[in-house]
Amino acid sequence: MLEWLEKQKGKVEQTTYIGYEQVIKGRLYKYFKAKKIKLVDLKPKHIQDFFDLLFSEGLSGNTVKHYRANISKALKSAVITEIIDSNPATKLETIKTKEYTADYYTQDELLNLMEIIKTTSIELLVIIAGVYGLRREEVIGIKWNAIDFKTKTLTIRYTVGRGKIDGVTQFIFKDRAKSDSGYRTLPLFDFITDLLNIYKDKYSEYKKFYGNTYCNDYKDYICLMKNGELMKSGYVTQTFSKVLDSNNLRHIRLHDLRHSCGTLLIQNGVPVKDIQIWLGHSNFQTTLRYAHADIENKKISASVISDKLALDIKNTKKEQIT
Numbered sequence: 001m002l003e004w005l006e007k008q009k010g011k012v013e014q015t016t017y018i019g020y021e022q023v024i025k026g027r028l029y030k031y032f033k034a035k036k037i038k039l040v041d042l043k044p045k046h047i048q049d050f051f052d053l054l055f056s057e058g059l060s061g062n063t064v065k066h067y068r069a070n071i072s073k074a075l076k077s078a079v080i081t082e083i084i085d086s087n088p089a090t091k092l093e094t095i096k097t098k099e100y101t102a103d104y105y106t107q108d109e110l111l112n113l114m115e116i117i118k119t120t121s122i123e124l125l126v127i128i129a130g131v132y133g134l135r136r137e138e139v140i141g142i143k144w145n146a147i148d149f150k151t152k153t154l155t156i157r158y159t160v161g162r163g164k165i166d167g168v169t170q171f172i173f174k175d176r177a178k179s180d181s182g183y184r185t186l187p188l189f190d191f192i193t194d195l196l197n198i199y200k201d202k203y204s205e206y207k208k209f210y211g212n213t214y215c216n217d218y219k220d221y222i223c224l225m226k227n228g229e230l231m232k233s234g235y236v237t238q239t240f241s242k243v244l245d246s247n248n249l250r251h252i253r254l255h256d257l258r259h260s261c262g263t264l265l266i267q268n269g270v271p272v273k274d275i276q277i278w279l280g281h282s283n284f285q286t287t288l289r290y291a292h293a294d295i296e297n298k299k300i301s302a303s304v305i306s307d308k309l310a311l312d313i314k315n316t317k318k319e320q321i322t
Contacts, residue, residue, distance in 0.1 A: 133259075133278065137159040156183060186278070
């Protein structure tokens with residue numbers, strides 16, 4: 001497994017490799033190292049015993065499925081290179097998984113959240129995520145050059161996540177434009193323009209306040225901390241949960257803002273195909289064909305968002321720096 005993992009460097013995306021590494025160097029490696037089973041002697045029962053252990057430790061079917069996928073891929077490679085004659089993982093029964101039922105906020109709940117979120121450090125990120133139905137990593141990855149104030153468009157081109165590389169947790173920067181249907185251009189609403197301009201002014205004030213201690217490494221990005229650091233995904237998720245709890249709001253995941261946006265669109269008669277284009281669903285086969293199309297293609301979705309979620313940004317008081 002370790003040899004196969006090493007060969008994946010450079011073959012798969014960085015985020016994919018990190019996922020492989022977490023699975024293999026965690027329970028999997030320790031378990032089979034202790035068993036001392038030779039690869040040529042590996043039987044389906046040995047693998048099944050490992051899965052049974054994972055289930056007994058409380059892991060879900062979805063998580064165990066990741067372990068199976070890594071084992072299957074590694075053993076398939078061993079068959080191709082003629083180290084073993086057959087892949088014992090293929091003889092195992094399918095792992096049962098529970099389909100996650102997404103939760104979502106209603107229009108009124110979304111508007112209430114966006115009013116409450118104005119007083120927090122994650123205001124900009126949450127409002128953009130809710131209005132456009134973006135993933136957390138997509139919002140963090142938005143740069144100022146992705147926003148065209150003249151043509152009033154916002155392009156989703158990059159993502160920024162967090163992960164361990166060589167044991168060190170760090171930002172993972174990914175260019176979606178190369179291979180992902182998540183690359184798309186959306187209309188820039190006037191109230192979002194107003195909000196972005198407010199944050200431009202805020203960042204200028206923060207930079208003056210922090211002086212030489214201000215971090216300039218991430219000035220190209222729109223979602224920053226007061227000291228100029230790029231927002232971390234974990235911080236955003238934890239802060240979002242705390243905001244919901246402290247304001248007695250119904251608890252949903254940050255990612256459920258994406259489902260809330262999609263639900264709002266479908267409840268207002270937007271065709272499913274248009275919603276898939278708007279949200280950049282990767283499982284929609286023709287998304288790439290439409291993702292680069294003219295902004296006119298998104299008019300129906302845009303009109304619903306504008307009518308239902310337009311915020312009074314201009315009356316928002318600018319935060320006082322103390």
